[in-house]
Amino acid sequence: MRFSTRVTAFIAAAAPFFANAAPFGAEQKANEIIPGKYIVQLKAEANVAEVAAHHDRVRIIYARNLARRGEGGASGAPVEREYGFGEFKAYAATFDDATAEELKGLPEVLSVEPDFIMRTTAFVTQASPPWGLASISSRTVGATSYVYDDCAGKGTFSYVIDTGIRITHNEFEGRAIWGFNAVSGSPNTDNQGHGTHVAGTIGGKTYGVAKKTTIIAVKALTGDTGSASDVFAAFDWTVNDVVSKGRTNTGVINMSLGASASAIWDAAIAAAWKKGVLVVAAAGNDDSLASEMSPGRAPEVICVGNIRINNQRLSGPGGSNYGAAVDIFAAGTNILSADSASDSATKMLNGSSMASPHVAGLVSYLRGLEGPMSAAAVKARVYALGTPNVVTDAKGSVNLLAYNGNK
Structure with missing residues (x-):
């Protein structure tokens, strides 16, 4: 009817x-970026063990970069949230710009973008x-x-x-x-x-x-x-x-x-x-x-x-x-x-x-x-x-x- x-x-x-x-993304306006927050995309083929190893590596890199600046080691894991469905694997994390730049060179990482306002x-x-x-x-x-x-x-x-x-x-x-x-x-x-x-x-x-x-x-x-x-x-x-x-x-x-x-x-x-x-x-x-x-x-x-x-x-x-x-x-x-x-x-x-x-x-x-x-x-x-x-x-x-x- x-x-x-x-x-x-x-x-x-x-x-x-x-x-x-x-x-949002690689072309964000500077005033919309959330300082110290990032979204990291991993390669689709990364398995559970490789993702866990990557998170450990992130923690080590972040702690080392803080120590170099005399800010002491990082407390806790910088990874805050994980996302995953189908071929998409990513996470949200808190770390410094130096860590973000270093992560871009890791073989298991596809992309690193600042977290920011939507x-x-x-x-x-x-x-x-x-x-x-x-x-x-x-x-x-x-x-x-x-x-x-x-x-x-x-x-x-x-x-x-x-x-x-x-x-x-x-x-x-x-x-x-x-x-x-x-x-x-x-x-x-x-x-x-x-x-x-x-x-x-x-x-x-x-x-x-x-x-x-x-x-x-x-x-x-x-x-x-x-x-x-x-x-x-x-x-x-x-x-x-x-x-x-x-x-x-x-x-x-x-x-x-x-x-x-x-x-x-x-x-x-x-x-x-x-x-x-x-x-x-x-x-x-x-x-x-x-x-x-x-x-x-x-x-x-x-x-x-x-x-x-x-x-x-x-x-x-x-x-x-x-x-x-x-x-x-x-x-x-x-x-x-x-x-x-x-x-x-x-x-x-x-x-x-x-x-x-x-x-x-x-x-x-x-x-x-x-x-x-x-x-x-x-x-x-x-x-x-x-x-x-x-x-x-x-x-x-x-x-x-x-x-x-x-x-």
Whole structure:
């Protein structure tokens, strides 16, 4: 059965929010780097014993470098977190620059990058009607109805790596559950609102594309920012959860966050893809090349750009990133969805953070409608259904607008 929900006007209370995605990776801005913190990627073929030996070597190198400077030996192991799924093996650690440089020369090491801040990719704008659902169910500009099949993503799992989710919100009808919290000392809730808003667009009863999907909260950020090491921990848990529970054909990961280009993020996304896990990510809000942003730039990701209600790419301050790395566009300007202030609160946000969950929701919707599909199959289906050549000022991006295929 198809449903048609009339889009009506709402006014949301605006809260402070930040537009730009922060740097992450080999090209980070100096003021975003977390001093003394690093992410180290090891070669895929390293076995358990070799990884343990490497960690011992790191401890020795770090202690020696401190002693050379007269700072005394290091206390404890510098390795703080380990990540591993498929061919991806990495860890987060605390040590000095000299140790980082020395590690780059070890044969078992593929890459060493500073740990640094990652940000959400949304910002507050003025109140306006929530038109995103109408856009994704129509090929006509200015449509005011959301038409969808009542399967609505039933039997699917939508993972939201973000600021957490207010899982008790009325929009989720008990379908939102807590998965993992990567932020030490932070409560299992969303004190910022971004993650709840994103989840509402994916699967809220009113604002969601896939109104019956199960939503899993994975907390990686506090406020609008978080460390790369925390985001990696969240991603590591999520990929392993999808794979271990047999959800590769029914689960999708949304990442409405980003930072500068990172080879380690590229490797992590590629390894997840090889395990059958699909990631949908925001293109970023710098009005610049999306190829300079991670994780969205990875070829395995569905990278989503932001359009206005007239199908024009949002440009200027806070404008959507563009270029060949952008795979598809969706509504991301003036989007109303759930907020974490209360179980009935709503908020209007703007940014590629809001475009990405429209497409993540579409992935879950299509799997509910057409049956479980592999990451490659559902990705191809999203592209095949998209409306071509209707986005103005696409600026070298793939000119495709997300569409749910209803007739």
